[in-house]
Amino acid sequence: MGEETPWLDEEEQQTWLAMVSMFVRLPAALDAQLQRDSGISHFEYQVLAGLSMAPGRTMRMSELAEFAEGSLSRLSHTTSRLAKKGWVRRAPDPQDGRSTLACLTDAGWAKVVETAPGHVAEVRRVFVEALTATQRRQLREIATRVNGAIGPGKACS
């Protein structure tokens, strides 16, 4: 790497530190709330919530992985755990023998119904209520730009 990488100026540095702090603490806060109130991780919640919104409460593993923004491997392990708890069932895809369908059970649906309100409340608390409507609009534009700069990690709309 060349010598001449410009450092961040004072204003940029301050903003960056605030942002890093937010990035470290916000996921931690969400995980903590879910773990405390429902005993599941944020990723597990995303998986269950994704299935709960899908037609037939069923999705192909690869779609679900993309939705939850995790690797297929991670999803596979997670699905095994969720299956062990009786919240998800695996089934082979009749259309394509390579695919696996993940399907939310009734118990899994109940878990989502039980978990969602508390989680949404937490989101409202740290995100909706802490900001003005204008700030939320600004944040949306900022997040879109940053996501674009990170690259087409997959979730490109």
Add this chain to the structure above:
Amino acid sequence: MGEETPWLDEEEQQTWLAMVSMFVRLPAALDAQLQRDSGISHFEYQVLAGLSMAPGRTMRMSELAEFAEGSLSRLSHTTSRLAKKGWVRRAPDPQDGRSTLACLTDAGWAKVVETAPGHVAEVRRVFVEALTATQRRQLREIATRVNGAIGPGKACS
């Protein structure tokens, strides 16, 4: 939890999803760059960078943990690994026998010098260059508010 937790409206939901995406992907992008170019995690970088900026390249473990926004336990494990690589030394605090001082070695300093430019470049790419000065100002205010709403996790200025 009561039945009447209001759901997010369309605008809030869109923003929230963009934000979650950013939150999942930005740390991943930073970790990936550091791992690829220098073989260390973002947390390890924060630890090394923290020490490199401290007077005498030395800090008490608890201060360092607060700076890097991790638990003391996590820092202890991480410090053990960094010590094994020869980048950090532990020393008892002569002022207070309970405390441990972490001290950056010359090899550790060299590692930071070698690692920082690439990391800063990545930060500039996804953060500074992707946004306008106005947006960075907005983001700073937003991050401050969200951090406040999360609570005094420790990093309260």
Add this chain to the structure above:
DNA sequence: AGGATTCACTTGACGCATCAAGTAAAGGAG
């Protein structure tokens, strides 16, 4: 001064994520 409490870590066990390798079905080339 003596005993209890708090503080600042350290350690070990356990859980989850990642990475590399493996399996099986689908699709394509000759």
Add this chain to the structure above:
DNA sequence: CTCCTTTACTTGATGCGTCAAGTGAATCCT
């Protein structure tokens, strides 16, 4: 039809983070 490649996962080993328990030094309270 056979072989090869690609796709869509699954599995096992490894490593890091967290939680609970432990250690020893400092401090507080009679």
